[in-house]
Amino acid sequence: MGLVGLWFEPATSYVAAMVQPEGPGATSERKPPWLKVRAPGGQKYTELKHTLRGLDLHTVCEEARCPNVAECWSAGTATVMLLGHTCTRGCRFCAVTTGNPRGAVDPREPEHVARAIATLGLRYVVLTMVDRDDLLDGGAEHVARAVRALHQRQPELLVETLVGDFNGRQRDVERVLAAEPDVFAHNLEVVRRLTPRIRDARSSYQQSLDVLRHAKQRAPERFVKSSLMVGIGETDDEVRESLEDLRAAGVDIVTLGQYLRPTPKHAAVARYVEPARFDDFRRVGLALGFAFVASGPLVRSSYHAAEAFVQASRDGRARPRPAAVPGLPPDVVPLGALVRRPDRSR
Secondary structure (H helix, E strand, O other): OOEEEOOOHHHHHHHHHHOOOOOOOOOOOOOOHHHOOOOOOOHHHHHHHHHHHHOOOOOHHHHOOOOOHHHHHHOOEEEOOEOOOEEOOOOOOOOOEEOOOOOOOOOOHHHHHHHHHHHHOOOEEEEEEOOOOOOOOOOHHHHHHHHHHHHHHOOOOEEEEEOOOHHHOHHHHHHHHHOOOOEEEOOOEOOOOOHHHHOOOOOOHHHHHHHHHHHHHHOOOOEEEEEEEEOOOOOHHHHHHHHHHHHHOOOOEEEEEEOOOOOOOOOOOOOOOOHHHHHHHHHHHHHHOOOEEEEOOOOOOOOHHHHHHHHHHHEOOOOOOOOOOOOOOOOOOOOHHHOEOOOOOO
16 A cells, blocks of 8 residues: 655654753653664665655655654655645644745646656555645645545545644535545644644634534545644543544544654653553544544554555455444444445546
């Protein structure tokens, strides 16, 4: 399975592997051994790097020094961005440049990305974006155009969209859904208490949940996915609360990973969560009824294990677990309808 994705928020925190936390509440410990990874290499990694360079596609994987780059690229996966490299928001965990692009958009980008990905011959693509509050629709139609261009060139390609909150505008969420991505993803990022301190003031915990809930209600046949960072000051009980909130909103797939500080100007690492605790989070998520939970120190939102699950589910090799958890809202749809992917070849 291959992946070219476009991801901006959690990916940028990968660079923190090189930075020691500072400031009040920060852990003074050095990086634990489970966060140390081998330098990237291997034939597949080298081939993909050469191909991406030839197509003038620059990946977040390299720019953010992602700790999974060797593992994912060796499996034929990579991550890039739509809508430029300037985000209109300034979250305290993210190293992407903050500014005002003043409406600048390359109208050729959706087709260019589709042509490039077709050249790579991939099976799974994640399209992400920077927040674009300077655009009337937040960039929703641009993302939708990219999805449609991919479907047109490769009908069997699985496409995931990892998007912003569009300031909660349901019509813009629906614009993306109308392009029929196989997975609609939006990241909750952190627990409720930390959201006002860690995320941009234009973001909110409830707004993100509402976006995810609306996406599931409007397209119950599609996977809805979200992600949480831990180690940034939350408690284990707050992690469970967020998992409960995500499942109640209809989210099918969730990923949990260790927050790593991009620079000393960003929020400090409060703790390094041990792998055994990530295993506990995974068990909690599965008990709540998520179809798939990827939980580990180096797990990120665009993590190929989650994409492999989607691929297997759409191909009918793995049937998603239905949610039969007491107390869940009645509008949370079982996942049985998600096994076969739509036929776009007609």
